[in-house]
Amino acid sequence: MHQLMRVVTPIIAAAALALLSVQPAYAATSGGTGTTFTITGGALSITVPGAANLGTQAAGITALTATGSLGDVTVSDARGTIAGWSTTALSTAFAGTTTAVPASEITYVGGTATTTGIVVVAPLTATDLTSAKPVAAGVSAIGVNSGKWNPTITVALPAGTVVGTYTATITHSVL
Amino acid sequence: MRSFLLAPLLVVAALTATTGTAAASTSVPATQIQSVSNAVSNVAASDAAPAPGGGSVGLRLMDAPAEAASDPRARVYIVDHLKPGAVIQRRVEVSNTSQTPMHVALYAAAAGINAGSFTGADGRTQNGLSSWTKLDQATLELAPGARVPDMVTVTVPADAAPGEQYAAIWAEIGGGGPGVSLVNRVGLRMYVDVGGDNPAPTSFLLDSLTAVRGPDGSPGVSAQVHNDGGRALDISGAVSLSDGPGALSAGPFPAQVGSTLAPGQTVSVMIPLDRRLPDGPWQVSLTLRSGLTEKTAQGRILFPSGPGASDPVSLRDSLSSPLMIGLLVLLVAAAIGAGVLIARRRARRPSDS
Numbered sequence: 001m002h003q004l005m006r007v008v009t010p011i012i013a014a015a016a017l018a019l020l021s022v023q024p025a026y027a028a029t030s031g032g033t034g035t036t037f038t039i040t041g042g043a044l045s046i047t048v049p050g051a052a053n054l055g056t057q058a059a060g061i062t063a064l065t066a067t068g069s070l071g072d073v074t075v076s077d078a079r080g081t082i083a084g085w086s087t088t089a090l091s092t093a094f095a096g097t098t099t100a101v102p103a104s105e106i107t108y109v110g111g112t113a114t115t116t117g118i119v120v121v122a123p124l125t126a127t128d129l130t131s132a133k134p135v136a137a138g139v140s141a142i143g144v145n146s147g148k149w150n151p152t153i154t155v156a157l158p159a160g161t162v163v164g165t166y167t168a169t170i171t172h173s174v175l
Numbered sequence: 176m177r178s179f180l181l182a183p184l185l186v187v188a189a190l191t192a193t194t195g196t197a198a199a200s201t202s203v204p205a206t207q208i209q210s211v212s213n214a215v216s217n218v219a220a221s222d223a224a225p226a227p228g229g230g231s232v233g234l235r236l237m238d239a240p241a242e243a244a245s246d247p248r249a250r251v252y253i254v255d256h257l258k259p260g261a262v263i264q265r266r267v268e269v270s271n272t273s274q275t276p277m278h279v280a281l282y283a284a285a286a287g288i289n290a291g292s293f294t295g296a297d298g299r300t301q302n303g304l305s306s307w308t309k310l311d312q313a314t315l316e317l318a319p320g321a322r323v324p325d326m327v328t329v330t331v332p333a334d335a336a337p338g339e340q341y342a343a344i345w346a347e348i349g350g351g352g353p354g355v356s357l358v359n360r361v362g363l364r365m366y367v368d369v370g371g372d373n374p375a376p377t378s379f380l381l382d383s384l385t386a387v388r389g390p391d392g393s394p395g396v397s398a399q400v401h402n403d404g405g406r407a408l409d410i411s412g413a414v415s416l417s418d419g420p421g422a423l424s425a426g427p428f429p430a431q432v433g434s435t436l437a438p439g440q441t442v443s444v445m446i447p448l449d450r451r452l453p454d455g456p457w458q459v460s461l462t463l464r465s466g467l468t469e470k471t472a473q474g475r476i477l478f479p480s481g482p483g484a485s486d487p488v489s490l491r492d493s494l495s496s497p498l499m500i501g502l503l504v505l506l507v508a509a510a511i512g513a514g515v516l517i518a519r520r521r522a523r524r525p526s527d528s
Contacts, residue, residue, distance in 0.1 A: 011508040035241040039250050045233030048273050049357030083251045086292050140429050169356040173295050
């Protein structure tokens with residue numbers, strides 16, 4: 001028995017060492033002790049919005065659509081990192097004096113984007129803007145970059161929409 | 176007799192060495208990439224003039240924890256680990272690059288991670304983290320070209336539940352006018368982990384690789400990533416191809432950054448490749464990273480000749496897990512030990528008879 005233990009003990013010790021040495025590595029993240037440093041670098045920014053008008057549509061018994069462009073939306077990322085950015089769009093219903101056209105009737109077509117710097121921006125087509133939908137993202141970004149696109153929105157007016165002026169608020173959010 | 180003991184030890188040492196090189200995780204700080212891009216951006220930023228005409232509203236983070244100086248994510252977002260009862264303050268700066276004065280609304284609102292992206296909740300919806308976040312000034316009046324700081328204070332309640340939460344600080348400006356009113360807002364992400372002394376681990380697994388060809392014929396590699404840690408990940412990385420037809424190598428090709436994973440989520444990260452690449456087969460080396468955590472895996476792929484996807488190549492071979500390696504080592508060592516004992520008993524028998 002003693003002979004057996006003399007042979008087996010170092011083997012078990014070595015095997016135990018082997019098991020211990022194969023461990024996944026976890027990276028420590030910040031502990032928040034209160035000391036901070038100041039970051040230099042630019043900001044993530046989005047253009048000041050103008051006003052958009054979808055024009056006039058004659059009322060009729062068949063369903064119609066109102067289409068218009070929202071004007072250029074430019075996202076500038078001057079942070080100089082590889083973080084990238086993503087933009088979503090959301091709309092309220094088009095409210096008129098008596099009736100409303102729900103935001104689910106809105107289609108947002110991003111179109112094509114022009115970019116500066118190293119970034120890939122492929123604007124999307126989003127339908128149903130009742131909740132925020134992704135419309136454009138700056139991916140594979142390296143350094144300072146920007147993306148500009150001119151979205152077109154199309155509102156499908158249900159048949160029998162009452163004459164009047166309809167207004168809505170469309171929000172672009174970039175993170 | 177003693178030399179018999181060396182043999183199993185040498186076998187164990189050899190196996191340990193091979194498992195060391197095959198281990199799937201290394202921690203390599205991404206500071207080299209960070210410093211290159213900072214150098215480029217400093218040149219570009221000084222050349223950039225304020226946008227003519229419209230201009231824009233900008234938001235940036237000014238302070239980050241000193242311990243996170245090497246973490247690229249902490250320089251862009253509010254990323255922190257806080258104990259219940261902790262209070263932190265971070266400055267943010269709002270800028271106006273237009274030619275007209277600007278009225279900016281500042282507030283914190285809820286956010287979440289869905290389908291691989293970090294998105295803010297609609298409007299001013301609140302959650303736990305956003306309700307703990309206060310801004311010194313809720314509205315700012317900015318003159319043309321002005322840059323104004325504001326202070327963000329996050330107060331974690333003493334009874335806060337452990338875990339990571341997400342929110343966003345928004346700087347919002349509205350255009351008026353009849354018809355469609357446009358509101359644009361730019362946000363700063365917050366990833367705050369509440370817990371005890373140690374933060375939850377940051378970890379992810381590379382599940383599989385799939386060679387795909389899009390409808391327009393462009394090839395790509397889709398990597399399935401699973402977040403098995405306790406913190407959200409912002410994935411970036413690259414793919415390198417080697418040992419291809421005609422001894423070709425290609426890459427590195429960067430991954431489409433913008434994939435964000437909450438703990439427990441699985442997402443496919445797409446790495447687009449060059450259209451001129453032959454079908455293969457290729458040896459693929461995939462490196463993905465989030466902050467300071469990096470993982471590398473290898474596989475062999477063959478692109479389909481037409482649009483579609485090849486069979487996924489699994490990167491998580493069960494034989495390479497640490498537990499399996501340890502058991503394998505024990506088995507081999509036990510077999511050698513048994514062999515030694517049997518040899519000794521046979522050597523003793525002639526003296527007995």
